[in-house]
Amino acid sequence: MVGAQDDGEHVSDEVVAPGDDLQYCPRCGAPLIGRLLPTEDRPRLVCDRGHILYVNPKLIVGVIPERQGQLLLLRRGIEPRYGFWTYPGGYMEIDESVEECAVREAEEETGVKVEIRGLVGVYSRPGPHGPGIVSIVFRGQVAEPDLNPGREALEVRWFEAEDIPWDDLAYDTTRWALRDWMDETGER
Numbered sequence: 001m002v003g004a005q006d007d008g009e010h011v012s013d014e015v016v017a018p019g020d021d022l023q024y025c026p027r028c029g030a031p032l033i034g035r036l037l038p039t040e041d042r043p044r045l046v047c048d049r050g051h052i053l054y055v056n057p058k059l060i061v062g063v064i065p066e067r068q069g070q071l072l073l074l075r076r077g078i079e080p081r082y083g084f085w086t087y088p089g090g091y092m093e094i095d096e097s098v099e100e101c102a103v104r105e106a107e108e109e110t111g112v113k114v115e116i117r118g119l120v121g122v123y124s125r126p127g128p129h130g131p132g133i134v135s136i137v138f139r140g141q142v143a144e145p146d147l148n149p150g151r152e153a154l155e156v157r158w159f160e161a162e163d164i165p166w167d168d169l170a171y172d173t174t175r176w177a178l179r180d181w182m183d184e185t186g187e188r
Contacts, residue, residue, distance in 0.1 A: 027051045057124065057132040060173075062089025063102035063140040064181050065114050070160055071181070072142065074109055074153040076170055083154065084170035087177070089137070102138045110156045111148025114140025121180045123173045137177040139184075161187035 025032055025047035032045040032053055045053040064087045065072035073085045088109040092101040099116050106114045120137040127133065149156045159165075161182055169175050181187070 022053060022055065025049070025051050025053060055131055057127070057134045059092045060089055060133050060135045061092050061098050061101040061105065062087050062135060062137045062177065063106050063114055063116070064120060064137065064177065065106055065110065065112055065140045065142045067142040067145055067158070070158040072110055072112065072156060072158055074149065074156045076152065077154040078152050081170040085165050085168050086170040086174045098136050099138070102140060106140060109150045109153050111146065111150065112142045113144070114142055117141050120177050120184065123176050125173065135173045139181065
């Protein structure tokens, strides 16, 4: 599923690149300039040695841990969106699959081990001031309910579907995925 338009009421999960713009080529260190190349349909950042820097979306992977009809959410202990609720998730590392990332994030942020049970959805947001995001969210079955919040979580808590803190969710993509999860599991 692709994310819907922002209704102006919720905070975007847009990832903003450091600094106002990218100035130097990561391959050779030469200055970058924006130019339209004959092989491209839009301006690209290029150095004078011909290296093209493609500014692509960031890949974020999450998992909705489930156990006995409940789902596990965490209250963020870091910015952005400190104090707001979401499911475990984060940036995919270069040496892991999306499934491995989901399992790792669940354990790092909540202390639970999940077994991936399927895809909830794929959501995206463009980033007008930096790279956009692509968020892949899975369902994950939890065998042992013992919680051990990691350093990025203020607290972790099991919720019944009717008790999801909708007004205090961290991101639009969190809301979209939880609604799809509810539709898929019949929790509405």
